[in-house]
Amino acid sequence: MQESKRFTGINPSKSPFFYGYVVLLIGTVGVYCSIPGQTIGVSVFTDPVKDALGLSRNQFSNAYMIGTIASSLIIGRAGVWFDRYGARYVAFFAALVLAVALFLCSWSAQMSEFIKELLNQDTWAIPFVIMTFLFFLLRFAGQGVLTMASRNVIMIWFDKNRGKVNAFSSVALSFGFSSSPIWVDALIESSGWQGAWQYLGWGLLVMSIFIFFLYKDKPEKYGLLPDGVKEIVETEEKTAINRKQFTLKEATKTRAFWMYGLILAFNSFFITGLTFHIVSIFASEGFPKEDAISIFLPASVVAVSISTIANFLSDYLQLRLYLYLMITGGIVASIGFLLLPTAAGIPLLVAGFGIMSGFFAVLNTIAWPRFFGRNHLGAITGKVMSFLILASALAPSIFSLCFTAFGSYQLLGWLGLAFLVFLVFGSLKARNPQ
Template identity: 25%
Template sequence: MPAEAPRARFFYGWVVVGAVFGALFVAFGAAYSFAAFFNALRDEFGATRSDISLVFALSGFLYFGLGAVTGLLADRLGPRRVIAAGIVCIAAGMAAASLAQAVWQVYLTYSLGVGVGVGLVYVPAVGVVQRWFIRRRGMASGFAVAGIGAGTLVMPLLAAASIDALGWRPSWVILAAVALVIGIPAVLTIVPNPADRGLYPDGDRQPPPALGPAGGPAVRQAIRSAPFWLLFGAGLSTSLGIFIPFAHLTPYARDQGYSDAFGALLIGFIGIGSIAGRLLLGSSADRLGRRRSLAGTFVAMGLCLAWWLTAVQAWALILFALAFGAAYGGFVALIPALAADYFAGRSFGAILGLIYTSAAVGALAGPTLAGALYDARESYDLPIMLGIALNGVAVLCTLILRDPAPVPRPAAAPAAR
């Protein structure tokens, strides 16, 4: 049997994975640390849960909704410039939010700055990883987006401790400084393509076999295809429920008699679970099949939300956070990897960004609707049950979706004579 083509001893693609990990740590750590600020902002401004959840919802809408634009910008200007601009926007938004005197000013500072900033970081950063890997794409994507889980673990806990010690205003300034200290060095380490270093994907010594038309499908061709709309539909359906815990788990914990610090800790447990989900599911999906593995994450998220309906005791809430985080983490790792299986090429950044606009609707509608329903009914049961049902729709989309073409093995190295 012919031997597989030899690889370099050290592959720079893993450095790129580490750099993307750092950029996503900053971006989503800033976004999901908002849970630690929820009750402080509500008490400061005398606002309703719907008003405060809109801060998070607007930022989520922006960073997913801008994916199509930022993916196109990264394709044309290069991802490093776009990601660097995003890190600066995130830091500026949090620093400016520390000066807010009314909720609408938090919308204009935190929501706008963090929303635009994460939008500039997310799709370009994730898209870079897909260019460096083919066979190991699920594993590499899982390691890279584990930065989201790590940020979700560390930043809310840092924010909660800082708020207890210093108040919410200085805490946003501290998080802004952390974003710059970690984010800028990470961006400087990113190399957009393996060809920029004279390398091929996965560290192979020879180029991979052609997988379709040169350069991959164009944007117009992609959006006319069934895989695009099925991935879009799955992302839209599941995202309506995904973002409810990130905005409302902390106030839910307070309703059960727990402290805000415990609520922030629950968000941290989601981060711990998501790290495991991204690493384990991202790697195993390369062997088990990415489409089937993605369907499994939707089933798991639905079951976790069903558990949340009755979770009152501390151990039950912790278990929910860990399990939900694992399922959510697998989803985040697999969506870009599976999309690349269908649409890899020069336009992939723009195509991936368009798929992510599905999550923009969920990020805006899910937390805001949950807050409005709570204000009207004083219960989260109805939005949680809606999230369960919509994960069923996401499962159906992935079951209808056909598997992508298998990835060929690289050509065998010439036999030594």
């Protein structure tokens, strides 16, 4: 506590209101600032950057895939850092690394030309290797560490009201992420892709300062309690004493860890693959580009509506109900995927897409502290994050391979249904380990 006061100059215990609400606000902004490292933020730069570097679309996509897979292999270590050093330091350095990566991305064309001249080699392999490394930094620091630390810092300041505060965060991020391609594209149009990345880099540097001073570790370090309660009543104290704090090794031995982790990974795989190839998927069934793009708005409305209601009710309901509803959403989406040529295809796909996305926003945040406690939350969520990143990295290539080999995406729908049926039976005993 003494160290926290010396470095931050802000003592949460002296705040005129519960400091957790400051953490909620700044943590939500922290997740939003990870956009430059998320697929939705990188995708806007694809065409201008690949053209400037002389890379084909496949080469650029493969660099992105390899960088993402590499980041998924070590993201679990960042979770251990979160538990050991706290949210403030981990998020602070993640923001700094992301800022440096963005500046390096803006200089990627110059770096490529310099190395080509130095080695006297004019080959696509040089910009390919450069972008693979930069994508690794972007994905590791942005989608991985900054996102994980910012979500977790909110969850450790709340307990009984996690669902309610996550509802606010989820809705704000939903609208923020969905609108980000518009303003990022406008930034590229006005300042060029290099200038846009530099502006984003400066923004992350400013955000790192706010993180350093406003992110705080567990409220107990400052003599406070989660949710801002003044004291713990006797029954709650007994519950807290009896609540086991799982280590990562202990968590991975529970069925709940794997069933919840696998459905979240399936969501990342299916949604990423669908989004990445949406125009091609619809074109293969005879639909124009406009019909393909039009599914995102209604799916987002469904997702936001479900996540808002489910977050509020999650403080009172068992999460196993949400697990089965999310699996049901995946089944509906897979059936809609298979029935795209028919009139029922698009409505089912939109409904399933929205249901899965809505429950993903709840389970990916609330399940882990409720099931396994807060002491090793970083290590546990870091492991789960590695599943999600790996699934999102593999999805575009697997979707593409399926279409190239079979001339259709239909096989993925059948494989998805088979996997979801496995989850239905596997989840029968996936109870809260507490």
